[in-house]
Amino acid sequence: MELNDIDRALVDALLEDGRASIEDLAADVGVATETVERRIEGLEDAGVLTGYAATIDDDELGYDVTAVIRVRTGGATQGIREALGEYPWVRSAYEVTGEDDFLLVGRFRDTDDMHQHVAELLTEATVRSVTADVVVDTIRACEPLSPRKPAE
Template identity: 25%
Template sequence: MVDSIDKKLLEILKENARLSFADLGRKINLSPSAVRERVQKMEDIGVIKKYSIQIDNQKIGYDIEAFILLKVFQGQLKYVIQQITKFPQITEAHRITGSQNIHLKVVLKNQLELQNLIDQLMSLGDTNTFLILSKIE
Protein backbone atom coordinates (compact mmCIF):
# COMPACT_ATOMS: atom_id res chain seq x y z
CA MET A 1 0.00 0.00 0.00
CA VAL A 2 1.10 3.55 -0.66
CA ASP A 3 1.48 5.80 2.39
CA SER A 4 1.88 9.57 2.78
CA ILE A 5 5.67 9.40 2.36
CA ASP A 6 5.26 7.47 -0.91
CA LYS A 7 2.78 10.10 -2.10
CA LYS A 8 5.34 12.84 -1.35
CA LEU A 9 7.93 10.88 -3.32
CA LEU A 10 5.53 10.58 -6.24
CA GLU A 11 4.86 14.32 -6.25
CA ILE A 12 8.58 15.06 -6.32
CA LEU A 13 9.21 12.46 -9.04
CA LYS A 14 6.41 13.95 -11.16
CA GLU A 15 8.34 17.22 -11.21
CA ASN A 16 11.75 15.65 -11.80
CA ALA A 17 12.13 11.90 -12.22
CA ARG A 18 15.89 12.28 -12.67
CA LEU A 19 16.63 13.17 -9.06
CA SER A 20 18.99 10.79 -7.30
CA PHE A 21 17.83 8.77 -4.32
CA ALA A 22 20.05 10.99 -2.16
CA ASP A 23 18.36 14.16 -3.48
CA LEU A 24 14.92 12.63 -2.97
CA GLY A 25 15.88 11.58 0.54
CA ARG A 26 17.01 15.10 1.43
CA LYS A 27 13.64 16.47 0.35
CA ILE A 28 11.66 14.11 2.60
CA ASN A 29 14.22 13.35 5.34
CA LEU A 30 14.94 9.72 4.45
CA SER A 31 18.16 7.88 3.70
CA PRO A 32 18.95 7.15 0.04
CA SER A 33 18.56 3.40 0.68
CA ALA A 34 15.11 3.91 2.24
CA VAL A 35 14.06 6.02 -0.77
CA ARG A 36 15.40 3.38 -3.17
CA GLU A 37 13.39 0.67 -1.39
CA ARG A 38 10.20 2.74 -1.53
CA VAL A 39 10.63 3.61 -5.20
CA GLN A 40 11.44 -0.03 -6.05
CA LYS A 41 8.35 -1.19 -4.16
CA MET A 42 6.15 1.28 -6.09
CA GLU A 43 7.68 0.06 -9.36
CA ASP A 44 7.13 -3.58 -8.39
CA ILE A 45 3.45 -3.13 -7.50
CA GLY A 46 2.80 -1.00 -10.61
CA VAL A 47 2.22 2.39 -8.98
CA ILE A 48 5.16 3.72 -11.00
CA LYS A 49 4.63 2.36 -14.50
CA LYS A 50 7.43 4.10 -16.37
CA TYR A 51 9.62 7.15 -16.50
CA SER A 52 9.34 9.49 -19.45
CA ILE A 53 10.39 12.85 -20.82
CA GLN A 54 8.44 15.83 -22.10
CA ILE A 55 9.51 17.05 -25.50
CA ASP A 56 8.89 20.45 -27.07
CA ASN A 57 7.59 19.07 -30.35
CA GLN A 58 7.89 22.37 -32.21
CA LYS A 59 11.63 22.46 -31.55
CA ILE A 60 12.03 19.17 -33.38
CA GLY A 61 9.89 20.06 -36.37
CA TYR A 62 6.37 19.04 -35.35
CA ASP A 63 4.29 22.20 -35.61
CA ILE A 64 0.80 20.76 -35.18
CA GLU A 65 -0.74 19.09 -32.16
CA ALA A 66 -4.40 18.15 -32.19
CA PHE A 67 -7.07 16.13 -30.46
CA ILE A 68 -9.15 13.87 -32.65
CA LEU A 69 -12.38 12.32 -31.45
CA LEU A 70 -13.29 9.16 -33.30
CA LYS A 71 -16.75 7.60 -33.45
CA VAL A 72 -15.98 4.09 -34.56
CA PHE A 73 -18.20 2.39 -37.11
CA GLN A 74 -20.65 -0.10 -35.60
CA GLY A 75 -19.05 -3.40 -34.61
CA GLN A 76 -15.48 -2.27 -35.38
CA LEU A 77 -14.21 -1.14 -31.98
CA LYS A 78 -11.84 -4.07 -31.32
CA TYR A 79 -10.38 -3.79 -34.82
CA VAL A 80 -9.93 -0.02 -34.52
CA ILE A 81 -8.21 -0.31 -31.13
CA GLN A 82 -5.69 -2.68 -32.73
CA GLN A 83 -5.15 -0.33 -35.70
CA ILE A 84 -4.62 2.81 -33.57
CA THR A 85 -1.28 1.51 -32.29
CA LYS A 86 0.06 1.46 -35.86
CA PHE A 87 -0.06 5.24 -36.31
CA PRO A 88 3.21 6.87 -35.16
CA GLN A 89 1.56 10.32 -35.12
CA ILE A 90 -0.75 9.24 -32.30
CA THR A 91 0.94 10.02 -28.97
CA GLU A 92 -2.02 9.18 -26.72
CA ALA A 93 -5.18 7.17 -27.23
CA HIS A 94 -8.05 6.73 -24.80
CA ARG A 95 -11.29 4.82 -24.98
CA ILE A 96 -13.98 7.19 -23.72
CA THR A 97 -17.67 7.41 -22.93
CA GLY A 98 -20.07 9.68 -24.77
CA SER A 99 -21.01 9.98 -28.40
CA GLN A 100 -17.45 9.20 -29.55
CA ASN A 101 -15.51 6.05 -28.66
CA ILE A 102 -11.86 7.11 -28.86
CA HIS A 103 -9.96 10.29 -27.93
CA LEU A 104 -6.59 10.72 -29.66
CA LYS A 105 -3.76 13.18 -29.21
CA VAL A 106 -1.65 13.54 -32.33
CA VAL A 107 1.60 15.33 -33.15
CA LEU A 108 2.31 16.19 -36.79
CA LYS A 109 4.77 18.16 -38.91
CA ASN A 110 2.23 20.15 -40.92
CA GLN A 111 -1.34 20.47 -42.15
CA LEU A 112 -0.79 18.03 -45.00
CA GLU A 113 0.27 15.33 -42.55
CA LEU A 114 -2.83 16.10 -40.45
CA GLN A 115 -5.03 15.86 -43.54
CA ASN A 116 -3.50 12.49 -44.48
CA LEU A 117 -3.99 11.13 -40.97
CA ILE A 118 -7.63 12.27 -40.87
CA ASP A 119 -8.20 10.63 -44.26
CA GLN A 120 -6.84 7.34 -42.89
CA LEU A 121 -8.87 7.59 -39.68
CA MET A 122 -12.06 8.31 -41.63
CA SER A 123 -11.92 4.72 -42.90
CA LEU A 124 -12.33 3.62 -39.27
CA GLY A 125 -15.08 6.00 -38.17
CA ASP A 126 -16.31 9.58 -38.04
CA THR A 127 -13.70 12.11 -36.91
CA ASN A 128 -13.89 15.44 -35.13
CA THR A 129 -10.59 17.34 -34.97
CA PHE A 130 -9.47 20.11 -32.58
CA LEU A 131 -6.17 21.92 -33.09
CA ILE A 132 -4.26 22.64 -29.90
CA LEU A 133 -3.37 26.32 -29.75
CA SER A 134 -1.38 26.24 -26.50
CA LYS A 135 -0.98 24.31 -23.28
CA ILE A 136 -2.27 25.91 -20.11
CA GLU A 137 0.20 25.40 -17.27
Template identity: 30%
Template sequence: MPISLDRTERRILEALQQDGRLSNVELAQAVGLSESPCLRRVRGLESEGVIAGYSARVSQRSLGLQVTAFVQVQLEKHDDQKTKAFLEQVAQEQHIIECHAMSGAYDYLLKVVAQSMDHFSEIAMQGILRFPGVKGIESSFSLLTIKHPSPLPIEN
Protein backbone atom coordinates in the same frame (compact mmCIF):
# COMPACT_ATOMS: atom_id res chain seq x y z
CA MET B 1 -8.77 0.36 -6.05
CA PRO B 2 -6.35 3.09 -4.96
CA ILE B 3 -3.34 2.04 -2.97
CA SER B 4 -2.87 3.49 0.50
CA LEU B 5 0.23 5.69 0.61
CA ASP B 6 1.96 6.97 3.70
CA ARG B 7 3.39 10.48 3.99
CA THR B 8 6.90 9.41 2.91
CA GLU B 9 5.62 7.59 -0.17
CA ARG B 10 3.59 10.65 -1.16
CA ARG B 11 6.70 12.83 -0.78
CA ILE B 12 8.73 10.38 -2.91
CA LEU B 13 6.09 10.46 -5.66
CA GLU B 14 5.84 14.26 -5.57
CA ALA B 15 9.64 14.61 -5.82
CA LEU B 16 9.97 12.09 -8.66
CA GLN B 17 7.13 13.71 -10.62
CA GLN B 18 9.00 17.00 -10.42
CA ASP B 19 12.34 15.46 -11.40
CA GLY B 20 12.49 11.81 -12.41
CA ARG B 21 16.26 12.05 -12.76
CA LEU B 22 16.92 12.53 -9.04
CA SER B 23 19.56 10.15 -7.81
CA ASN B 24 18.63 7.96 -4.87
CA VAL B 25 20.94 10.07 -2.69
CA GLU B 26 19.18 13.30 -3.73
CA LEU B 27 15.74 11.73 -3.35
CA ALA B 28 16.57 10.37 0.10
CA GLN B 29 17.72 13.83 1.22
CA ALA B 30 14.62 15.47 -0.24
CA VAL B 31 12.23 13.17 1.62
CA GLY B 32 14.21 12.79 4.85
CA LEU B 33 15.23 9.13 4.59
CA SER B 34 18.54 7.36 4.48
CA GLU B 35 19.51 5.88 1.11
CA SER B 36 18.67 2.18 1.63
CA PRO B 37 15.12 2.69 2.98
CA CYS B 38 14.47 5.26 0.24
CA LEU B 39 15.56 2.82 -2.47
CA ARG B 40 13.39 0.07 -0.92
CA ARG B 41 10.37 2.43 -0.95
CA VAL B 42 10.95 3.40 -4.60
CA ARG B 43 11.35 -0.23 -5.66
CA GLY B 44 8.18 -1.11 -3.75
CA LEU B 45 6.26 1.67 -5.52
CA GLU B 46 7.61 0.41 -8.85
CA SER B 47 6.70 -3.22 -8.16
CA GLU B 48 3.17 -2.22 -7.07
CA GLY B 49 2.74 -0.33 -10.34
CA VAL B 50 2.33 3.04 -8.62
CA ILE B 51 5.43 4.25 -10.47
CA ALA B 52 4.61 3.13 -13.99
CA GLY B 53 7.86 4.23 -15.60
CA TYR B 54 10.27 7.08 -16.23
CA SER B 55 10.53 9.28 -19.29
CA ALA B 56 11.80 12.58 -20.63
CA ARG B 57 9.45 15.36 -21.73
CA VAL B 58 10.46 16.25 -25.27
CA SER B 59 9.55 19.56 -26.90
CA GLN B 60 6.96 18.81 -29.58
CA ARG B 61 7.86 21.90 -31.61
CA SER B 62 11.58 21.11 -31.56
CA LEU B 63 10.72 17.92 -33.46
CA GLY B 64 8.80 19.92 -36.07
CA LEU B 65 5.39 18.81 -34.83
CA GLN B 66 3.59 22.15 -35.13
CA VAL B 67 -0.01 20.89 -35.18
CA THR B 68 -1.98 19.31 -32.34
CA ALA B 69 -5.44 18.00 -33.17
CA PHE B 70 -8.11 16.32 -31.11
CA VAL B 71 -10.01 13.90 -33.29
CA GLN B 72 -13.41 12.59 -32.27
CA VAL B 73 -14.05 9.20 -33.85
CA GLN B 74 -17.42 7.58 -34.34
CA LEU B 75 -17.49 3.89 -35.20
CA GLU B 76 -20.08 2.32 -37.52
CA LYS B 77 -21.11 -0.32 -35.02
CA HIS B 78 -19.61 -1.88 -31.96
CA ASP B 79 -18.41 -5.09 -33.51
CA ASP B 80 -15.65 -6.68 -31.40
CA GLN B 81 -13.48 -7.60 -34.40
CA LYS B 82 -13.70 -4.15 -36.01
CA THR B 83 -13.09 -2.42 -32.69
CA LYS B 84 -10.03 -4.58 -32.07
CA ALA B 85 -8.74 -3.88 -35.61
CA PHE B 86 -9.40 -0.14 -35.13
CA LEU B 87 -7.45 -0.10 -31.85
CA GLU B 88 -4.57 -2.02 -33.46
CA GLN B 89 -4.36 0.65 -36.19
CA VAL B 90 -4.43 3.40 -33.55
CA ALA B 91 -1.57 1.72 -31.68
CA GLN B 92 0.50 1.50 -34.87
CA GLU B 93 0.11 5.16 -35.87
CA GLN B 94 2.96 7.01 -34.15
CA HIS B 95 1.35 10.43 -34.63
CA ILE B 96 -1.62 9.38 -32.46
CA ILE B 97 -0.13 10.03 -29.04
CA GLU B 98 -3.26 9.47 -26.94
CA CYS B 99 -6.48 7.51 -27.36
CA HIS B 100 -9.41 7.59 -24.98
CA ALA B 101 -12.63 5.55 -25.10
CA MET B 102 -15.42 8.04 -24.49
CA SER B 103 -19.00 8.20 -23.35
CA GLY B 104 -21.37 10.42 -25.29
CA ALA B 105 -21.79 11.19 -28.99
CA TYR B 106 -18.50 9.72 -30.20
CA ASP B 107 -16.61 6.58 -29.32
CA TYR B 108 -12.95 7.63 -29.15
CA LEU B 109 -10.96 10.81 -28.69
CA LEU B 110 -7.52 10.83 -30.29
CA LYS B 111 -4.75 13.33 -29.70
CA VAL B 112 -2.77 13.64 -32.90
CA VAL B 113 0.45 15.56 -33.58
CA ALA B 114 1.58 16.50 -37.08
CA GLN B 115 4.20 18.56 -38.85
CA SER B 116 1.67 20.73 -40.69
CA MET B 117 -1.98 20.94 -41.67
CA ASP B 118 -1.15 19.07 -44.87
CA HIS B 119 0.51 16.33 -42.83
CA PHE B 120 -2.48 16.17 -40.48
CA SER B 121 -4.81 15.96 -43.49
CA GLU B 122 -2.83 12.96 -44.76
CA ILE B 123 -2.98 11.25 -41.35
CA ALA B 124 -6.74 11.86 -41.15
CA MET B 125 -7.77 11.17 -44.74
CA GLN B 126 -5.36 8.38 -45.65
CA GLY B 127 -5.17 6.91 -42.17
CA ILE B 128 -7.82 7.43 -39.50
CA LEU B 129 -10.80 7.59 -41.89
CA ARG B 130 -9.66 4.28 -43.40
CA PHE B 131 -9.21 2.50 -40.08
CA PRO B 132 -11.58 -0.48 -39.70
CA GLY B 133 -15.08 0.43 -38.53
CA VAL B 134 -14.70 4.22 -38.67
CA LYS B 135 -17.97 5.93 -39.59
CA GLY B 136 -16.69 9.49 -39.30
CA ILE B 137 -14.37 11.89 -37.57
CA GLU B 138 -14.51 15.47 -36.34
CA SER B 139 -11.31 17.37 -35.63
CA SER B 140 -10.52 20.36 -33.44
CA PHE B 141 -7.14 22.06 -33.35
CA SER B 142 -5.21 23.37 -30.40
CA LEU B 143 -4.37 27.03 -30.82
CA LEU B 144 -2.35 27.34 -27.62
CA THR B 145 -1.44 24.93 -24.85
CA ILE B 146 -2.44 26.58 -21.58
CA LYS B 147 -1.39 23.77 -19.26
CA HIS B 148 1.07 21.05 -20.18
CA PRO B 149 0.87 17.57 -18.69
CA SER B 150 1.56 18.09 -15.03
CA PRO B 151 2.16 15.94 -11.97
CA LEU B 152 -0.78 13.99 -10.62
CA PRO B 153 -2.19 15.17 -7.32
CA ILE B 154 -1.00 12.85 -4.55
CA GLU B 155 -3.83 12.57 -2.05
CA ASN B 156 -4.46 10.05 0.67
Protein backbone atom coordinates in the same frame (compact mmCIF):
# COMPACT_ATOMS: atom_id res chain seq x y z
CA MET C 1 -2.20 0.79 -2.54
CA GLU C 2 -2.74 3.74 -0.26
CA LEU C 3 0.07 6.29 -0.62
CA ASN C 4 1.30 8.34 2.32
CA ASP C 5 2.81 11.82 2.03
CA ILE C 6 6.36 10.51 1.52
CA ASP C 7 5.25 8.13 -1.24
CA ARG C 8 3.31 10.91 -2.99
CA ALA C 9 6.27 13.27 -2.75
CA LEU C 10 8.58 10.62 -4.23
CA VAL C 11 6.19 9.87 -7.10
CA ASP C 12 5.82 13.60 -7.78
CA ALA C 13 9.60 14.07 -7.75
CA LEU C 14 10.04 11.15 -10.15
CA LEU C 15 7.36 12.55 -12.46
CA GLU C 16 9.32 15.79 -12.46
CA ASP C 17 12.66 14.04 -13.08
CA GLY C 18 12.71 10.28 -13.58
CA ARG C 19 16.51 10.32 -13.59
CA ALA C 20 16.88 12.01 -10.20
CA SER C 21 19.41 10.33 -7.96
CA ILE C 22 18.43 8.73 -4.67
CA GLU C 23 20.37 11.49 -2.91
CA ASP C 24 18.49 14.24 -4.78
CA LEU C 25 15.15 12.56 -4.07
CA ALA C 26 16.03 12.25 -0.38
CA ALA C 27 16.94 15.94 -0.23
CA ASP C 28 13.76 16.96 -2.09
CA VAL C 29 11.49 14.87 0.12
CA GLY C 30 13.40 15.45 3.36
CA VAL C 31 14.07 11.83 4.30
CA ALA C 32 17.09 9.54 4.47
CA THR C 33 18.42 7.88 1.31
CA GLU C 34 17.67 4.46 2.81
CA THR C 35 14.03 5.50 3.21
CA VAL C 36 13.88 6.61 -0.43
CA GLU C 37 15.39 3.33 -1.61
CA ARG C 38 12.95 1.30 0.49
CA ARG C 39 9.91 3.38 -0.56
CA ILE C 40 10.79 3.27 -4.28
CA GLU C 41 11.29 -0.50 -4.09
CA GLY C 42 7.91 -0.81 -2.37
CA LEU C 43 6.22 1.37 -5.01
CA GLU C 44 7.78 -0.75 -7.76
CA ASP C 45 6.78 -4.03 -6.07
CA ALA C 46 3.20 -2.76 -5.65
CA GLY C 47 3.03 -1.82 -9.33
CA VAL C 48 2.61 1.90 -8.68
CA LEU C 49 5.90 2.67 -10.41
CA THR C 50 5.90 0.58 -13.57
CA GLY C 51 8.90 2.05 -15.35
CA TYR C 52 10.92 5.11 -16.11
CA ALA C 53 10.68 6.88 -19.45
CA ALA C 54 12.24 9.80 -21.21
CA THR C 55 10.03 12.72 -22.12
CA ILE C 56 10.54 14.60 -25.34
CA ASP C 57 9.80 18.12 -26.44
CA ASP C 58 7.69 17.65 -29.57
CA ASP C 59 8.17 21.32 -30.47
CA GLU C 60 11.94 20.83 -30.63
CA LEU C 61 11.36 17.93 -33.04
CA GLY C 62 9.23 20.11 -35.29
CA TYR C 63 5.81 18.90 -34.17
CA ASP C 64 4.15 22.26 -33.59
CA VAL C 65 0.47 21.23 -33.70
CA THR C 66 -1.37 19.21 -31.07
CA ALA C 67 -4.89 18.08 -31.87
CA VAL C 68 -7.61 16.23 -30.02
CA ILE C 69 -9.36 13.90 -32.46
CA ARG C 70 -12.75 12.31 -31.85
CA VAL C 71 -13.56 9.15 -33.81
CA ARG C 72 -16.95 7.53 -34.30
CA THR C 73 -17.25 4.01 -35.64
CA GLY C 74 -20.09 1.93 -36.96
CA GLY C 75 -20.17 -0.04 -33.73
CA ALA C 76 -17.33 -2.52 -34.26
CA THR C 77 -14.35 -1.10 -32.38
CA GLN C 78 -11.88 -4.01 -32.26
CA GLY C 79 -10.41 -3.47 -35.73
CA ILE C 80 -9.91 0.25 -35.23
CA ARG C 81 -8.41 -0.32 -31.76
CA GLU C 82 -5.60 -2.29 -33.39
CA ALA C 83 -5.21 0.19 -36.25
CA LEU C 84 -4.86 3.17 -33.90
CA GLY C 85 -1.73 1.56 -32.47
CA GLU C 86 -0.15 1.69 -35.93
CA TYR C 87 -0.47 5.47 -36.46
CA PRO C 88 2.81 7.06 -35.31
CA TRP C 89 1.24 10.50 -34.87
CA VAL C 90 -1.13 9.20 -32.17
CA ARG C 91 0.46 10.07 -28.82
CA SER C 92 -2.50 8.90 -26.70
CA ALA C 93 -5.62 6.91 -27.55
CA TYR C 94 -8.64 6.29 -25.37
CA GLU C 95 -11.81 4.30 -25.93
CA VAL C 96 -14.56 6.44 -24.41
CA THR C 97 -18.25 6.49 -23.60
CA GLY C 98 -20.67 8.94 -25.17
CA GLU C 99 -21.31 9.82 -28.80
CA ASP C 100 -17.71 9.24 -29.84
CA ASP C 101 -15.96 5.88 -29.57
CA PHE C 102 -12.35 7.04 -29.37
CA LEU C 103 -10.48 10.14 -28.26
CA LEU C 104 -6.98 10.60 -29.65
CA VAL C 105 -4.25 13.12 -28.95
CA GLY C 106 -1.99 13.61 -31.95
CA ARG C 107 1.12 15.64 -32.72
CA PHE C 108 1.76 17.07 -36.19
CA ARG C 109 4.32 19.23 -37.97
CA ASP C 110 1.66 21.69 -39.15
CA THR C 111 -2.04 21.82 -39.97
CA ASP C 112 -1.49 20.38 -43.46
CA ASP C 113 0.26 17.40 -41.86
CA MET C 114 -2.65 17.09 -39.43
CA HIS C 115 -5.26 17.13 -42.21
CA GLN C 116 -3.37 14.50 -44.19
CA HIS C 117 -3.01 12.11 -41.26
CA VAL C 118 -6.47 12.61 -39.84
CA ALA C 119 -7.94 11.96 -43.30
CA GLU C 120 -6.22 8.55 -43.22
CA LEU C 121 -8.57 7.59 -40.39
CA LEU C 122 -11.50 7.88 -42.78
CA THR C 123 -10.03 5.07 -44.89
CA GLU C 124 -10.58 2.66 -41.99
CA ALA C 125 -13.63 0.51 -42.78
CA THR C 126 -15.38 1.00 -39.44
CA VAL C 127 -14.76 4.75 -39.08
CA ARG C 128 -17.89 6.82 -39.70
CA SER C 129 -16.71 10.29 -38.69
CA VAL C 130 -13.64 12.12 -37.44
CA THR C 131 -13.52 15.51 -35.75
CA ALA C 132 -10.27 17.31 -34.96
CA ASP C 133 -9.78 20.20 -32.55
CA VAL C 134 -6.44 22.01 -32.55
CA VAL C 135 -5.04 22.65 -29.08
CA VAL C 136 -4.39 26.36 -28.55
CA ASP C 137 -2.44 26.04 -25.30
CA THR C 138 -1.60 23.28 -22.81
CA ILE C 139 -2.84 24.21 -19.37
CA ARG C 140 -2.08 20.94 -17.54
CA ALA C 141 -0.41 17.72 -18.61
CA CYS C 142 0.93 14.90 -16.45
CA GLU C 143 0.41 16.75 -13.21
CA PRO C 144 1.85 15.45 -9.94
CA LEU C 145 -0.24 13.44 -7.52
CA SER C 146 -0.05 15.96 -4.70
CA PRO C 147 -2.12 19.12 -4.91
CA ARG C 148 -0.07 22.17 -5.73
CA LYS C 149 0.48 24.65 -2.95
CA PRO C 150 -0.55 28.20 -3.82
CA ALA C 151 2.31 30.60 -4.49
CA GLU C 152 3.10 32.83 -1.54
